[in-house]
Amino acid sequence: MAVMLLCPGQGNQHPAMFERLRDEGPARPVLDLASERLGVDLRRLGGADDRLDYADNRTAQILLTAHCLAVRAVLGAEIGDICIGYSVGEIAAAACAGCLDPVASFDLVEARVRCMDAARRDSGLEQGMMAVIGIPLARIATFADEAGLAIAIVNGRDHVVLGGAAGVLDKIEAELAARGAHTVKRLPVRVASHTRFIASAGPEFRAALEAAPLRTARLLMLSGIDGRTIRVKDEAVAALSEQLHTRLDFRRCLELAGERGVGCAVEIGPGHSLTRLCAEVLPQVAVRPFEDFRSPAGLLKWIERASRG
Numbered sequence: 001m002a003v004m005l006l007c008p009g010q011g012n013q014h015p016a017m018f019e020r021l022r023d024e025g026p027a028r029p030v031l032d033l034a035s036e037r038l039g040v041d042l043r044r045l046g047g048a049d050d051r052l053d054y055a056d057n058r059t060a061q062i063l064l065t066a067h068c069l070a071v072r073a074v075l076g077a078e079i080g081d082i083c084i085g086y087s088v089g090e091i092a093a094a095a096c097a098g099c100l101d102p103v104a105s106f107d108l109v110e111a112r113v114r115c116m117d118a119a120r121r122d123s124g125l126e127q128g129m130m131a132v133i134g135i136p137l138a139r140i141a142t143f144a145d146e147a148g149l150a151i152a153i154v155n156g157r158d159h160v161v162l163g164g165a166a167g168v169l170d171k172i173e174a175e176l177a178a179r180g181a182h183t184v185k186r187l188p189v190r191v192a193s194h195t196r197f198i199a200s201a202g203p204e205f206r207a208a209l210e211a212a213p214l215r216t217a218r219l220l221m222l223s224g225i226d227g228r229t230i231r232v233k234d235e236a237v238a239a240l241s242e243q244l245h246t247r248l249d250f251r252r253c254l255e256l257a258g259e260r261g262v263g264c265a266v267e268i269g270p271g272h273s274l275t276r277l278c279a280e281v282l283p284q285v286a287v288r289p290f291e292d293f294r295s296p297a298g299l300l301k302w303i304e305r306a307s308r309g
Contacts, residue, residue, distance in 0.1 A: 001261065001262075001263030001307050002081040002082055002261045002262045002263060003079060003080050003082070003262075003263070003265070003303060003307050004080070004082040004083070004084060004262045004264070004265040004278075005072070005079075005083045005084070005093070005266055005268050006084055006085075006086070006265055006268065006274040006275070006287075007068045007083070007084070007085040007089030007090070007092040007093045007269055008267060008270070008271060008273055008274050009085075009086040009089045010057075010060045010088060010188070010189050010193075011060075011188055011189060011273065012269055012270045012273055013059075013063045013067075013270060014270060014271070015045045015046030015052075017045070017063065018043060018045060018066075018067065019046075020293070020294070020295060021070045021296075022042070024070070024074045024296060026070075026073040026074045026076075027071070027073050027074050029073070029102065030066055030069045030070040031070055033066070033102055033103065033106055034062055034063070034065070037062050037106055038059060042066060054188065055188040055190060057113050057117055057189075058110070058113040058117075060088075060188075061091075061109045061113055062110075063270075064088055064089065064092070064270070065092050065095075065105055065106065067268070067270050068092035068268050068269045069092060069095055069096075071268040071296070072268060074296040075266075075268070075300065075303075077098075079300075079303060080096060080219055081219060082219065082220045082221070082222065082260060082262060083096045083097040083220070083221045083222075084221070084222050084224070084253055084257060085224060086224060086248075086250060086273075087153070087193055087248070088109065088112065090224055090243060091105055091109055091112065091240070092269070093221055094217070094230070094236060094240070096268075097217040097218060097219040098215060098217050098218030098219060099214050099215050099216070099217050099221070099230075099236055100212070100213070100214060100215070101213075107212065108208060108209065108212055111205060111208035112244070115204040115205040115208070115244065116191050116193065116198055116244065117191070118200070118201070119198035119199070119200045119201035119245075120190070120191045120197075120198055122200055123198065125164075125165045125166075125192075126166040126190075127164065127166055127190060127191050127197060127198075128163070128164070128165075128186060128187070128189065129161055129163045129169075129186075129187045129191075129193065130161065130163075130169050130173075130184065130185065130186050130187060131159070131161050131162075131183065131184070131185045132159070132160055132161070132162060132176055132181050132184055133158060133182060134180050134181040134182040134183060135158055135176070135180050136158050137157055137158065140158075140162075143176075143179065144162055147164075147168055148164060148168055149163065149164035149168060149169070150162065150163050150164055150192070150196055151163075151247055152192065152193060152194040153194055153247065153248040153249075153250055154247065154248065154250065154251055155250050155251055156251050156277070161194075163192030163195040163197060164192050164197060165192075165197075173186075193244065194243060194245065194247055195245065195247070196245060198244060198245055201244045201245060202242060202244045202245045202246075203241070205240070205241045206241035209236065209237040209240055214236050215233070216231060216233070217230060217236075222256060222257055223239040223253065224243055224248040224249075224250055225239060225242060225243050225246055225253075226249055227255070227257070250277065254277065254278055254281040254282055255281060258281070258282045258284070258285065262285055263286065263307060264285060264303065264306035264307050265278050265282075265285055265286070265288075266287070266288060266289070266290065266299065267287070267288070268290050269290070270291060271289065271291065272289040272291065272292075275288065275289045286306040288302060
C-alpha cells in the first residue's frame with residue numbers, strides 16, 4: 001500500500017511550526033541551512049525577539065521548505081512512495097522524491113522568489129490571493145473573468161483560490177458571499193501565484209531550473225498542474241517553471257495519486273490544509289498531518305499501522 005507525502009504551500013507557516021523538530025538530530029542540518037538563509041535561528045521562532053514577517057514571500061517559502069525537508073529527514077528516506085507538492089511545496093516534493101539535495105532546494109526557492117517578486121513588481125499591481133468555497137467551478141470561473149481575476153488553484157468542485165489585484169479582491173468579498181460562497185478567506189500571500197499576473201516569472205525560473213543539479217526522481221512525483229508524472233530533469237524543469245503562472249488542478253493531482261494505490265498520506269509541512277483536501281478527494285485514504293503528533297516517533301508508528309491497511 002503506497003504512502004504519499006504531501007508538501008503544503010504558503011499560508012500554513014506560523015511561529016510554532018518547528019517546536020516538534022528543534023530537538024530532532026536528523027532535522028538539524030536542514031534547520032541550520034534555513035536559519036542561515038533567513039538570518040534567524042528557526043528553533044527560536046515565536047519568542048519575544050521574533051521579528052519575522054511570516055507573509056513575506058521569501059520568508060514563507062524558505063520556512064515551508066525547511067519544515068518539509070526536516071520532517072523528511074526525521075522520517076527517513078525509506079518512507080514514502082509518492083510525493084505531491086502544493087505551489088512552493090513542489091520544490092520540497094522534488095527533494096523528497098530524490099531530485100534535489102537540501103542546498104539545491106533552498107537555492108531554487110531563492111530563485112523562485114526572485115522571479116515571482118520581479119514579475120509582481122513588473123505588473124505594477126499590489127497582488128493577493130483568496131480562497132473561495134461554495135460556488136461551482138464554472139460559475140466562479142465566469143465571475144473571476146468578469147472581475148479581472150484568475151483562478152489560480154482548483155482544490156475541489158466548488159473550492160478554488162483566486163489571484164489578482166489586491167484592490168479587486170478587497171471589493172468582491174461581500175459579492176462572493178451573496179453569490180453562495182460560504183467561505184471567503186484572504187490568504188497571507190502578496191503575489192498572485194499560478195496566474196497570468198506573474199507570467200514573466202516562468203521563463204526566468206526555467207533558466208534557474210535548467211542550471212540546477214536536478215537528478216532523476218527515486219520516488220514518483222506528480223505535478224500539481226494536472227497530475228502528470230515527473231521523473232527526469234526535463235520533466236521537472238517544465239512542470240516547476242510552468243506552475244508559477246499556470247492554474248493548478250490539485251484535485252486532479254490527488255485523484256491520480258489515488259488511482260496509483262495510495263493507502264495512507266502524511267502532510268509533512270506545517271498545518272493541515274492538504275490533509276483536509278486529501279480527505280475530501282480520497283475518503284478511502286488514511287491521512288494525518290505531522291502536527292497531529294507529539295513527536296516524529298508517533299507519526300512513524302501511525303504510518304506503519306496505516307500502510308498495512
